[in-house]
Amino acid sequence: xxxxxxxxxxxxxxxxAVWEEARDLIKRLEGSTVQRFSVEAGDTKxxxxxxxxxxxxxVAAPAAAMAMPAAEDGAAGEPELxxxxxxxxxxxxxxxxxxxxxxxxxxxxxxxxxxxxxxxxVEAMKLMNQVQADRAGKIxxxxxxxxxxxxxxxxxxxxxxxx
Amino acid sequence: xxxxxxxxxxxEIALRVARACRELGxxxxxxxxxxxxxxxxxxxxxxxxxxxxxxxxxxxxxxxxIIGAALKTGADALHPGYGFLSEDPYFAExxxxxxxxxxxxxxxxxxxxGDKATARQLMSAAxxxxxxxxxxxxxxxxxxxxxxxxxxxxxxxxxxxxGGGRGMSVVHREEDLANLYQTTRATAQAVFKDSAVYIxxxxxxSRHTEIQLVCDSxxxxxxxxxxxxxxxxxxxxxIEEAPSIHLNDDTRREVGEAAVRGALSVGYTGAxxxxxxxxxxxxLSFMEMNARIQVEHPVSELVTSVDLIQEQIRVAAxxxxxxxxxxxxxxxGHAIECRIxxxxxxxxxxxxxxxxxxxxxxxxxxxxVDSHCYPGWTISPFYDSLIAKLIVWxxxxxxxxxxxxxxxxxxxISGRGxxxxxxxxxxxxxxxxFRSGDVTTDFVxxxxxxxxxxxxxxx
Numbered sequence: 078x079x080x081x082x083x084x085x086x087x088x089x090x091x092x093x094a095v096w097e098e099a100r101d102l103i104k105r106l107e108g109s110t111v112q113r114f115s116v117e118a119g120d121t122k123x124x125x126x127x128x129x130x131x132x133x134x135x136v137a138a139p140a141a142a143m144a145m146p147a148a149e150d151g152a153a154g155e156p157e158l159x160x161x162x163x164x165x166x167x168x169x170x171x172x173x174x175x176x177x178x179x180x181x182x183x184x185x186x187x188x189x190x191x192x193x194x195x196x197x198x199v200e201a202m203k204l205m206n207q208v209q210a211d212r213a214g215k216i217x218x219x220x221x222x223x224x225x226x227x228x229x230x231x232x233x234x235x236x237x238x239x240x
Numbered sequence: 241x242x243x244x245x246x247x248x249x250x251x252e253i254a255l256r257v258a259r260a261c262r263e264l265g266x267x268x269x270x271x272x273x274x275x276x277x278x279x280x281x282x283x284x285x286x287x288x289x290x291x292x293x294x295x296x297x298x299x300x301x302x303x304x305x306i307i308g309a310a311l312k313t314g315a316d317a318l319h320p321g322y323g324f325l326s327e328d329p330y331f332a333e334x335x336x337x338x339x340x341x342x343x344x345x346x347x348x349x350x351x352x353x354g355d356k357a358t359a360r361q362l363m364s365a366a367x368x369x370x371x372x373x374x375x376x377x378x379x380x381x382x383x384x385x386x387x388x389x390x391x392x393x394x395x396x397x398x399x400x401x402x403g404g405g406r407g408m409s410v411v412h413r414e415e416d417l418a419n420l421y422q423t424t425r426a427t428a429q430a431v432f433k434d435s436a437v438y439i440x441x442x443x444x445x446s447r448h449t450e451i452q453l454v455c456d457s458x459x460x461x462x463x464x465x466x467x468x469x470x471x472x473x474x475x476x477x478x479i480e481e482a483p484s485i486h487l488n489d490d491t492r493r494e495v496g497e498a499a500v501r502g503a504l505s506v507g508y509t510g511a512x513x514x515x516x517x518x519x520x521x522x523x524l525s526f527m528e529m530n531a532r533i534q535v536e537h538p539v540s541e542l543v544t545s546v547d548l549i550q551e552q553i554r555v556a557a558x559x560x561x562x563x564x565x566x567x568x569x570x571x572x573g574h575a576i577e578c579r580i581x582x583x584x585x586x587x588x589x590x591x592x593x594x595x596x597x598x599x600x601x602x603x604x605x606x607x608x609v610d611s612h613c614y615p616g617w618t619i620s621p622f623y624d625s626l627i628a629k630l631i632v633w634x635x636x637x638x639x640x641x642x643x644x645x646x647x648x649x650x651x652x653i654s655g656r657g658x659x660x661x662x663x664x665x666x667x668x669x670x671x672x673x674f675r676s677g678d679v680t681t682d683f684v685x686x687x688x689x690x691x692x693x694x695x696x697x698x699x
């Protein structure tokens with residue numbers, strides 16, 4: 078039997094491991110504004126530089142660590158009915174329209190909002206994820222109520238273009 | 241019994257679990273990423289929740305979203321399938337905290353058996369045979385040198401947290417030890433976030449033999465015979481069969497009883513698999529325990545007439561196993577499974593995913609296809625390349641091979657860019673060595689070099 082090339086296969090495995098880690102990161106960074114990162118283990122290092130997809134708006138980088146932009150595909154490309162722009166749930170969780178029980182709602186129908194303004198919260202396992210406006214506009218409809226369970230990308234709020 | 245089970249998985253296994261739920265009269269909830277919105281299980285399950293984008297880190301591995309889906313739908317239990325979160329004790333613990341029954345072993349038991357070094361210690365204590373090697377992690381190169389010298393080369397270095405054929409290196413000569421020891425640790429750290437490794441004797445030629453078992457919470461355990469999974473490429477199984485023609489009834493009983501004893505000794509509940517190597521002299525050595533249902537479980541189902549997923553759900557609900565050891569043995573007939581993957585065997589099994597324009601599975605007597613595919617379904621590059629598990633049963637191995645060849649010849653899958661492992665399976669089944677059953681884990685490698693040599697000679 079031919080002698081297998083041992084060290085080579087071990088190194089290949091390491092390269093594969095690092096690559097998979099990198100690939101996983103690339104997937105996780107979808108929709109984020111991170112442009113460059115590297116993964117390394119031992120002597121193996123992979124550096125990735127991502128281009129921004131054409132037409133993707135530079136969503137304002139969320140200020141707080143837990144803030145998330147509304148689900149990605151709402152921002153670019155999707156045809157909008159009657160000029161209405163959907164704000165979608167960034168993950169599965171419980172919808173809250175106010176920062177805490179009894180507090181006033183973040184927004185009401187008819188309010189004008191700025192890009193990056195917090196519109197609601199989706200709570201998942203006690204983590205409060207802010208839902209932010211990915212563009213300026215006027216709130217035309219709020220579809221979810223406090224305590225509703227919402228799915229990923231469920232439409233929560235409609236915006237219409239500000240005059 | 242549970243009211244509603246959430247299936248925290250995708251693909252064929254999600255559908256398999258949903259089918260078991262339906263037969264048990266239990267509601268099922270599918271969870272899916274946006275890439276899987278049109279998947280078969282989403283159509284089949286009683287409810288479905290979209291949990292995230294295609295990237296698994298934000299969908300099938302994203303614990304808050306999965307727990308959220310369970311709470312949203314009021315599921316009282318969760319089936320993790322295989323892969324993804326199925327062997328994550330932390331996830332099992334969170335389920336328990338949220339009042340959701342995790343269909344699998346208790347988190348602390350899962351943690352113990354998931355650590356290969358601990359599992360070796362526990363199973364050795366329960367009387368299972370081990371290969372010469374360490375039961376403790378090897379923490380320094382000096383130690384590795386001493387131990388390898390004692391065991392005798394070749395040795396294999398394995399990640400304590402490893403699995404799926406990852407994080408292991410064979411060392412044939414002492415001079416290679418230092419390099420491979422460091423690389424394996426680095427790989428283990430990168431892949432499993434744990435650099436601990438152990439060392440054991442490496443068997444050049446052996447057969448991969450595994451015992452299927454299920455234990456209930458009343459301390460009953462039943463083994464469902466064994467599977468031979470020696471036809472594998474780079475530790476990825478391609479063909480599995482049950483029973484192994486290399487075990488006689490006495491050995492089967494002996495190792496089966498030891499496996500159940502080992503599992504019960506750690507308080508194991510649910511379905512699990514003990515992996516062994518079978519050497520050419522017929523000696524078995526315990527390798528590791530998998531605390532989940534496995535891809536290849538159907539071959540065991542066909543030779544025992546037991547629905548293992550239903551048993552798994554039953555015992556998780558606190559019920560007794562519905563069968564006793566005497567109901568299960570003797571194993572009847574022979575079953576073979578071929579994993580049909582969207583891969584190109586002629587290009588080193590590179591993924592060859594795409595939309596399935598044609599998908600016509602085989603049918604006929606004793607032919608089972610576990611698959612989530614249908615014409616128009618797209619095998620996504622985000623996930624594994626499994627298209628279907630083709631499983632056949634026959635009264636004996638020869639006739640099972642004939643039946644598998646017939647079924648493979650019927651299977652039609654095509655689409656732009658799509659290649660499958662069907663032709664590769666057909667050539668393996670045609671090989672006299674496979675027909676004879678004298679197959680060891682290096683068979684596929686030899687088979688591929690034989691084919692390459694023949695192609696060169698012909699060219």
